[in-house]
Amino acid sequence: MLKFFTRIRLLLWVLAVIGVGVLVATQVRAKLAQAAANLRSLETQTVDTYPVETEKLKTSNWETWRSYYGQAKSAHTQNITTFEREIVKSVAVDVGSPVRAGQTLITLQVAARGAQVQSGKSTYDEAKLNYNRLKQLNAKGGISQSEVDSAYARMKTAEATLRSSQSTLQRTNLKASINGIVAARNVEPGEIAEAGVPLLSIVDPKEMEAELMVSKKDIMKINKSTPVEIYVDGVKHIGWVKRTSPEAQSGSGLYPVVVGLPEDSGILPGTYVEGRFRVSSQQNVVVIPSNVVIYRGDVQSVYLAKGNKAQLTKITTGEGREGRVVVTSGLKPGDDLITSGNRVLYDGAEIIQKVDLAGKNNSDNSNEG
Secondary structure, eight states: OHHHHHHHHHHHHHHHHHHHHHHHEEEHHHHHHHHHHHHHHHHHHTTTTTEEEEEEEEEEEEEEEEEEEEEEEESSEEEEEEEEEEEEEEEEEOOEEOTTTOHHHHHHEOOOHHHHHHHHHHHHHHHHHHHHHHHHHTTTTTOHHHHHHHHHHHHHHHHHHHHHHHHHHTTEEOOSSOOEEEEEOOOOOTTTEOOOOOOOEEEEETTTEEEEEEHHHHHHHHHHHHEEEEEEEEEEEEEEEEEESSSSTTOOOOOOEEEEOOOGGGTTTEEEEEEEEEEEEEEEEEEEEEGGGGEEEEEEEEEETTHHHHHHEEEEEEEEEEEEEEEEEOTTTOOOEEEGGGGGTTTTTTTEOOBBBTTHHHHHSSSOO
């Protein structure tokens, strides 16, 4: 009977040990499963996700404008000069005075010229009387025809001399040939006016133009149909091409282009202006912000959004201005270009696109290139 109870106690101990072992094993497995789950969670947390903004690309038109510089001037000017060296008697206008065509501006001394006209008139009158007398004698047979012809020639010579003297006398009154304003006065009464030297300068401010100096690469692209914008102190005026020169200016290698200015522009002669010419126009091209282009040596790249991944894409670019640049290869309409957050990305990086206040993804709000 004792042996029976001993065996029972032993069996109970064995069962207890087995139960404890099962319990311990269960707890160990649970802890291992939790540890594995924690490890997987930790691995997931170590994958960085980058917030970005995107722009869905589309085609647009692109114009290339080039700036050149020059000075404004009047399209109609006149320099008042004299044909002979003479003393100035009076000057009727000053700088800034308005003048009209035909108005006398400068009067020269006339004493000597008046005497020349009077002497020429006397000589002509005498030659004319002599010719008429000889002509009558010839009609009566008193003299030969050759004597009449000689008298006629002397009369015509005296007439030409008289007209020349009268013309010279008229040129003592120097007149304006255009309506305008006196821009310069270089002589005073009592001074000697030299032949051919400008005494007064007149400009017509109603019709202004600007002469701009253009480089060789653009001169053949500019003609009378080329759009032109003129800027003075930040104010834009619309101009038009009047004429271009096929010959470069000596010493500069630049080609003069004369641009007309609107009458109400208020631009004065001598004003420095900036002229912008549209030298080319492209249709249906992809244009992107220039600040998204990544330069690595000679290689240009951008990041595109491909699902939740960033894809580094090589591109080539063309002309650019005002923060935008034309893409000549590498991109196409419909691509999602990453425009913000791209500086910390790498090829294949996990991305998440920002959502605006309306709950729409930024890729839905694409900008026209």
